[in-house]
Amino acid sequence: MDHEPAGADWLVDASDEALVRQARLGEEAAFRVIVDRHGPGMYRYAIRLMHGSNHDAAEVTQEALISAWKSLASFEGRSSLRTWLFRMVHRRAADLQRHRRPTPIDDELLSRVVRPATDNPLQDVLDSELLGALQQALDELPWHQRATWLLREVEGLSYAEIGEALAMPVGSVRGHLHRGRRVLAERMARWR
Amino acid sequence: MAVNEGPGREPVEPEDLDEVDPLDDELVAAGVGPLQRATRAARAEEPSGWSVLADDVKRRARTITRPDHPVLVRLDADGSRTVVSSRVLLAAVRRLLGSAPTHAPDDVVFRVDDERLLAVEVSLVAAFGVDLVTLAEDVRAQVLEEIGSIVTGEGTDAPPLTVDVAVVDVVDGDPRVL
Numbered sequence: 001m002d003h004e005p006a007g008a009d010w011l012v013d014a015s016d017e018a019l020v021r022q023a024r025l026g027e028e029a030a031f032r033v034i035v036d037r038h039g040p041g042m043y044r045y046a047i048r049l050m051h052g053s054n055h056d057a058a059e060v061t062q063e064a065l066i067s068a069w070k071s072l073a074s075f076e077g078r079s080s081l082r083t084w085l086f087r088m089v090h091r092r093a094a095d096l097q098r099h100r101r102p103t104p105i106d107d108e109l110l111s112r113v114v115r116p117a118t119d120n121p122l123q124d125v126l127d128s129e130l131l132g133a134l135q136q137a138l139d140e141l142p143w144h145q146r147a148t149w150l151l152r153e154v155e156g157l158s159y160a161e162i163g164e165a166l167a168m169p170v171g172s173v174r175g176h177l178h179r180g181r182r183v184l185a186e187r188m189a190r191w192r
Numbered sequence: 193m194a195v196n197e198g199p200g201r202e203p204v205e206p207e208d209l210d211e212v213d214p215l216d217d218e219l220v221a222a223g224v225g226p227l228q229r230a231t232r233a234a235r236a237e238e239p240s241g242w243s244v245l246a247d248d249v250k251r252r253a254r255t256i257t258r259p260d261h262p263v264l265v266r267l268d269a270d271g272s273r274t275v276v277s278s279r280v281l282l283a284a285v286r287r288l289l290g291s292a293p294t295h296a297p298d299d300v301v302f303r304v305d306d307e308r309l310l311a312v313e314v315s316l317v318a319a320f321g322v323d324l325v326t327l328a329e330d331v332r333a334q335v336l337e338e339i340g341s342i343v344t345g346e347g348t349d350a351p352p353l354t355v356d357v358a359v360v361d362v363v364d365g366d367p368r369v370l
Contacts, residue, residue, distance in 0.1 A: 012370040065249045125231040134230040154234045191226035
């Protein structure tokens with residue numbers, strides 16, 4: 001190529017918009033960069049959302065990314081690529097959740113206030129233990145509270161982006177997040 | 193300027209102020225410290241098995257063929273036909289239009305009727321400051337030459353190929369990476 005940007009891996013530095021343009025035209029290398037850039041966050045989100053199951057998370061993340069590859073032509077850029085990808089992984093996770101765990105999702109059912117534990121087991125806990133405790137606490141959250149908390153606090157999406165990803169108004173995002181934060185803080189209080 | 197700093201808190205930039213939960217103080221009192229630590233650990237977590245999963249996704253993506261059209265390249269006197277997939281033409285145009293920092297392809301559409309290639313519609317993103325009329329003329333000529341070298345139309349009754357060029361966006365820099 002006459003004027004290829006410097007370096008063999010120039011796609012790695014390309015913007016999401018540039019990658020989408022190229023991937024939409026069938027450039028697999030651009031799609032591979034999209035996978036490397038956004039896949040880890042999607043997978044991490046799916047694991048925490050799916051009760052810590054790497055197997056389920058791998059399934060929904062793979063399906064979401066393959067679906068993205070097939071349907072990039074329909075991506076109109078109204079939301080960011082990242083938000084669009086999170087929406088895809090969330091939808092597939094919801095589908096899997098519905099099929100495998102047919103328990104009705106009632107956001108109020110599990111929104112009870114949990115009393116903080118009175119014991120004080122450890123001051124210096126290992127990250128893995130804290131993460132285990134966090135997963136346990138997350139597992140008890142209703143679906144939407146868990147999703148909004150993960151997208152906001154772990155993946156750093158804005159309220160508007162979360163609304164796009166979960167197809168809900170920003171006001172609902174705020175409400176779910178508010179309740180989720182309260183329950184998680186109370187659940188985790190025993191680790192003080 | 194970061195605000196809302198304090199023990200166990202991340203600085204909050206002013207533009208995020210509308211996203212600070214009003215319960216924060218209450219949560220701190222209720223034991224948000226451990227939650228903050230767990231949240232930081234979760235953010236830093238590199239999920240195990242990702243590299244294997246990523247390889248699987250990339251491998252599967254390679255096996256997925258996109259919709260295409262057969263395009264008649266030439267027709268011999270004995271009736272033998274040579275066709276090429278529109279995917280081959282797309283790859284050629286994509287390579288051609290990705291070789292200069294002045295523009296990048298946004299979309300390429302091949303109009304095909306009964307295997308005859310009638311037109312190529314090219315949408316471009318251009319770099320700010322580029323003469324768009326000259327760019328469109330150059331791209332049209334390049335695409336005609338490139339596609340014409342593949343789809344000779346020899347022996348066929350295909351009409352002359354037309355190339356329509358539309359500049360759909362302008363960016364400040366190299367549009368191949370911006």
